[in-house]
Amino acid sequence: MNDYHERLTKLLLAKNDQLSYNQARTWVELLWDDFETTYAKAGREYMGSEVAERIVKQRIENYGDKLHEFAATNPKYKDYLNQEKDSLN
Secondary structure (H helix, E strand, O other): OHHHHHHHHHHHHHHOOOOOHHHHHHHHHHHHHHHHHHHHHOOOOOOOHHHHHHHHHHHHHHHHHHHHHHHHHOHHHHHHHOOOOOOOO
């Protein structure tokens, strides 16, 4: 799974220069987890990491350049991402 997350993190960094590596990685992990949780709650069978990667990649392609703006207004993600640019605890 680390390979998937690493590829997606690099893609997000290419789309959004406002994020540090750690913030981009956190976004990827949050988006991945959100997709898997939503899919499971809907009662659907898990289709594998390839499907999760495709969905997260699509979200990054569509919204990656604006994710730093979204974090500032959404309390759910604000605590994860409202830290110094180069370090997440």
